[in-house]
Amino acid sequence: MIRELSGHEIDALHYELLVKDIVAAAEKLPPFPDIAWKIMSLLTAMAPIKEVEELISYDQVITAKILQLANSVYYGQQSEVRSLKEAILLLGNNRLIQVVIAACATLYYGSGSSRDERELWEHSVTTALTSQIVACRIHYEGVLTLYTAALLHDIGKTILNFYSKIYLQSSLREIRGDSEGIRAERRALGIDHQELGGIIARNWKFPPDIAAAIEHHHNPEKAGRYEEFTCLVHLVDLLALSFPKKNDKQPNKGIDLESDPVFEKFGITREMTDEFQNELETGMAGVLRVLGAV
Ligand SMILES: [Fe+2]
Ligand SMILES: [Fe+2]
16 A cells, blocks of 8 residues: 655655755766866976966966956056966966966856856955965965865855755845854755865865865864864855945944954954955955956
8 A cells, every 4th residue: 555655754855855966966066177286286396487387378267367367456567468477477376376276166156147156256256365364364374275265165055056046946145154044055955055065075085174164164163173274264254254245335234253253263353354354455456356257
């Protein structure tokens, strides 16, 4: 005799299939391009600039971004930078790697044709550049690791946004980026963007500290031995969320920075957060504009 399923059982089945589908979509993402790590090892090995130039020149998107950034107001050049070699020398190793990682990451954030895609990418770049400002202030040494984790911390949203639009007829933009928001994602779709991000990062064979930070950036206390690093990613995420967006003169009122113990942990005061915002909007405006364009 066939028993009819209860409403609760149908819901459970629906969640199970939905989560399987979402995880499968995450696992199908193409691998993260390894050009960034190749360039990093060339620079670490002090390889001749010609080798770095040759490697980059195979990738037109990255080459274009590097030239665009070298020619942005940020570098205040008197004459136009036309050659890749000149641009590489001008940017320096750290900024060069940052541009390459950002150009690789844009592959996963869509074409920027929707508001969700644009906002998610802008938030990711803002978080990454904020991480550089904070790292400099607190003398944190793992600058590039922090930059990569900060840039990709919300990578799970690229997949979850798609399902959210289909199943909830709304975007994750309306779901808050805190623990309450995480619970809301799990209730609605059976999985949250942190867990999904962790799956993606491990599939990409990212270093364990970056994968842990992506997987726990809203609950750093769950990151085990990577808690300290994850706290830092959590902090720069909150800072980036608190900065006013373009055409929005009001700071994000929903983010109460002082109530989060992570700020005290790293000795970040309210005055310092204002300075970080100022540095991002003035000192880094050119980089933000170039990297923020999808
Ligand atoms: Fe997040
Ligand atoms: Fe975020």
